[in-house]
Amino acid sequence: MSTDNTILEMRGITKLFPGVKALQDVTLTVARGEVHAICGENGAGKSTLVNVLSGVYPHGSYEGDIVFEDEVCEFRTLRDSERRGIVIIHQELALSPYLSIAENIFLGNEQSQRGVIDWNKTNAEAAKLLARVGLSEAPDTKIKDIGVGKQQLVEIAKALSKRVKLMILDEPTAALNDEDSAHLLDLVRSLKGQGITSIIISHKLNEIAAIADRTTVIRDGKTIETLDMRGAEKITEERIIRPMVGRSLDDRFPEREPNIGAEVLRIENWTVHHPIDQGRKVVDGASISVRRGEVIGLAGLMGAGRTELAMSVFGRTYGSNASGKVFKDGKEIHTRTVGEAIAHGIVYATEDRKRYGLNLIEDIKRNISAAALGKISRRGVVDREEEVLVAERYRKELNIKAPTVEAIVGKLSGGNQQKVVLSKWIFADPDVLILDEPTRGIDVGAKYEIYTIINRMADAGKSVVFISSELPELLGMCDRIYTLSQGRVTGQLPRAEATQESLMLLMTQEKAGTPR
Amino acid sequence: MTAVTEYLGKNVRQYGIWGALVAIVILFEILTKGLLLMPDSVASLVQQNAYVMILAIGMVMVIVAGHIDLSVGSIVAFIGGIVAIAMETWGLPWLVAVLLGLVVGALVGAWQGYWVAYVGIPAFIVTLAGMLIFRGLAIVIVGSTIAGLPPGFNAISNGYLPNSFGFMAGRDIVTLAIGLLALLGLVYSQARARMTLRKHDLAVEPFAAFVGKLVLFAVLLGYLTWLLSGSNGMPIVLIIVGVLIVAYTFVLGRTVFGRHIYAIGGNLNAAIMSGVNTRRINFGVFVNIGVLAAVAAVVTTSRAGAAVAAAGDTYELDAIAACFIGGTAVTGGVGKVSGAMIGALIMGVLNMGLSIMSVDPSWQKAIKGLVLLLAVAFDLLNKRRAGNS
Known part of the structure; x- marks a missing residue:
């Protein structure tokens, strides 16, 4: 369904590792401005797919095409994909703990003139970005002094500084408490309003049900189906689990007859x-x-x-x-x-x-x-x-x-x-x-x-x-x-x-x- | 044969190091026009490099536990001095003096182990301090040289086992017997390990690789025995080194203590959370290298026939280099006694070969440095390749 509305299309992606077919003819279509969830068991191929998309696995090491904004892309490094506006935010945050929020945001993209950093500009720009993600911390606060939830927001601010068009969040709420998770999901929603497309990889199906517009399920390196979360059919967690495991999990918890002693x-x-x-x-x-x-x-x-x-x-x-x-x-x-x-x-x-x-x-x-x-x-x-x-x-x-x-x-x-x-x-x-x-x-x-x-x-x-x-x-x-x-x-x-x-x-x- | 080649491919590192040793031996055998493998050269190769092998045994345990020891060279000089004074000035019998040296070695190790394990100062700092402290103390007690040591003591590193059973076809029977025993022990232990694995249907190396390995070892061992038995016989120091290698292979591979060393080096936090008494293990590792440094001190002093204040200079670097050439991981958690021994032999053969060729000592240093760098680079590239597959 390649229409004007499509921002990303991954076609027939196959990625081989010695002895393993990690991805097999995977297709993923993401519409502009949507929140698209990718679900699958561990080892299903989600991370591999994202790594192919972002150039971690360079063009040539996989088969298939990546079409981003109607253009076939051949990313060779992470920088190539970032230049086009595709940014990944990994589960394990890649922030430097002893540098400030502002320094981290502009790491590798320093606000400088002739090699000399303009600190006023750095901090001012950082403050603007922090306001956009709703983080009320001073830009010169060190990363080690803020919690994981806030660090996640710094990562997103960093992505925004790179003029992100497609943001990929890998298990963004795995380490967050409910409050921080809710805030993060709200943020994703509000960025969507500003025209930023997101791909979310998550195990938390209730979150996916709450935030995703569509969900693609991957199993054993293959696309199983793409669910329309806003369609007529009400998509429950059980409905998402079914294609993930290939069987229905009516009882997610095994029965036990308690035999309690002293x-x-x-x-x-x-x-x-x-x-x-x-x-x-x-x-x-x-x-x-x-x-x-x-x-x-x-x-x-x-x-x-x-x-x-x-x-x-x-x-x-x-x-x-x-x-x-x-x-x-x-x-x-x-x-x-x-x-x-x-x-x-x-x-x-x-x-x-x-x-x-x-x-x-x-x-x-x-x-x-x-x-x-x-x-x-x-x-x-x-x-x-x-x-x-x-x-x-x-x-x-x-x-x-x-x-x-x-x-x-x-x-x-x-x-x-x-x-x-x-x-x-x-x-x-x-x-x-x-x-x-x-x-x-x-x-x-x-x-x-x-x-x-x-x-x-x-x-x-x-x-x-x-x-x-x-x-x-x-x-x-x-x-x-x-x-x-x-x-x-x-x-x-x-x-x-x-x-x-x-x-x-x-x-x-x-x-x-x-x-x- | 495909199973064998595939197996070898997967174990390049393990066998690559053996290949490297053999290649270097052959190279120098050619370059020195056959002088390297003359019986006398082989004996003195062992006698000259015994200290590296002894120190490398202790060092591999220290590095596997995630530490480093920069002080062993100075400790060798310090304890060498004490042992010499005990014999020369105090008139103690040499055996008592040696035992005293070992006790002092344990105390020195306990001193450093205390700071590392119980105070928590990084071993790099503690042993850097130890390097200065014990070098200073060595100069204080030795002056420059203490010579005139008893012949029994000097025989440790320069002597041979007595020819008690005469000759067989011009060969020393004692040496032949020891060689044969070592060979039988090797075959027995390898075969037993393999049978145990088979019994439980566990993966074993292909039979051809197993036999090939054994034959290779047997040929090497037999050749070495043959060479030595035709010359002066079995060097005493080779017995000492051999016993240490077997004992410490067992300690590191089979005992709870050895296992805990790997656990600490592999993931310190996980070891703590598994109930490993990390302080006691770290302390033990340093006491152990202190004792081994004392053994190296005895061997070095005996070899020179005198205690020298400058003895043992850069020995710590030789031992560390031997460990790394032998595949010990810089980050800890990985390393074997056998690997460190091959590393030490590679360094030894290089020393010996280059000396026979009368290469300038300055160049010898440069060449050894390059070998160390290339060995670790090879290791790293190999790991990266394995990681990608």
Whole structure:
């Protein structure tokens, strides 16, 4: 449907990697001024498609045509595509933390005369751009001093400075809280009003349903279909999921018959201060408990203190001046080091698996055994045969998709990496598993598998503490949900009473509110 | 054969380094008109380069853990001085003096390990300070030279195992026996590892590659044994180096301690979050290189027959270069004892060959520098290629 209204047409794009067909005859048509979403499981080919479009994979390394503004383009580098007004904003932000907002906006595009930077012009132009994206920060603020949500806005301001016509946002809200996400989506909408076309890649289907005009679904490197979100048919999340996975996912959460026993872990009056700003309480007198075979949820907006609570209990890996008591099976215990916590049967699977969870340059088996080498070694000598067998067992049980357990973890997809992290902690044989955003950045199919693993752990009598920013996930998985706000526990709701609305109410409760 | 070529293609780095060693040996064998592989040259190649190999073993562990040690050269001079004083001035038996040296090495390592592991000062700074401190102390205690060391001590680096069992066809039986034992040990361990993998249906290298590798090793080992047995026999220092290589290959590859070193170097945060006691491991790594530096000090002092305040100059750079030529990652987390040993041998053969050809020492330095640069560049390009596929 090449009409005057089309800004971008990608025709018959095929991209081969040695041994893999990453894209196969993909077609994408984007209309001028629309918000176009691209959906697909991890590894479906979304990133490859975007990299072809932006010149990261230069012309000639793929087959097919890119037609931008009625002209066949042969981008050889990222700069080529930026010059035409196509700008990508990556999931991992590419800002320099010790430079100011203004310096970052004009990085590589400095406002200078004969090589000398005009600081007045730089800051003035930056201020204008910041106003356009609705960010009220001084242009000379350093990037490291503003939050992720605001950094995202700086990226967009940077794109605007390049006279962007087509903006590509790769998972823009993955690291943002609801408020920042909403603001970002509003911004995309308002830029649309100013004639800027956007392509959004996202796993968050509710956002896509809210903002996209059309949605193209990619699966296994092929275009499956393009949905008209503003048409007669009402497009639900389930409707988008269907072509993504090739099957309908009526029940996104596996069933579990709860079999809850005695209390296993109780944390009382837990307070933690910020590691640098030591006067600030990040967790403030929080008390939670979890019973045998129970899955509890920790709900809270960004900055509510969920991760901080978990990490400070797990061997003081976050914060300073932690105080409060931890009881295991009714007896007070100390978890001052990670080793102590693990010895007491408490483990924590991080939300940032690349930074804290995995040794990416090592293979699967060595990552799985990393936290419990003692179990497969005698007098300090590792039994490598046993190690391979253990890893093989988890590869099969958790369905880690890799040819052998000798595959390097850094090359696995996000979902499979998460399964390696889970294997590591399951192998450590804990009584309490704290899982921090275990399904973040993972495709729908792998999510379901992770839920199944969690249920299996609960059935085996383990206690699970589930931290998640996705409320439907908590509602679908947990027996009981605690809400946190500004470091305090503001309430707890059993599964039957919890709804998104009731949780959100507690999650946004201000400090003056009375904890229940 | 396609399976074999494909396998070799995937493991260019691993086998490339062996190829490089063989190529350099052949090159110098031709350039020196056969002098390089004369029995005496081979023995002195080992004796002259034992210190690099010993230090490189410790260094590879330090680098894998994500650190560096610039102080080992100075420590060699310092401990060499202490060992010499213990024998010469205090009149201690040489064996006691050597043990004392090892203990001091451990203490020096503990000193540096404390600052790195428990105070958190980057190893680059701590060992840069150590380089100055121990060089200074060496000059203080040694003056310039302490000579006149006992013959038993001097034999460590210059002597050979006694010819206890006579000769067989003009060859030293002790040397032949050790060579044979080493060969059997190699074949046994390789075959066993392969069988274990087979038993669990895990991927193994193609059989032809496996046999080819073993035959190549056997030929090399046999040739070396043959050369040595026809000359003065088995150098004592080769036994020391051999035992260290086997022991540390085991430590790094098979023990929990070794595994934790890789974990720390690969991703420090993940290691901490997995309950690895990173401080203790870092401390241990530095104590270990302190002890190995003491062994190198004994070997160096014995070789020279005297403690010299200027001894061990730039040894740290030789050891670091050997590690990097041998494929140790600059960023930590990757590296093997075997790789570092080949790196050390490449450096040693270069030294030896260039010396035989009486190339000016200044040029020798320049050439070694170039080899280091090219080796790491090759590694990097290779990785990039692997990353793109």
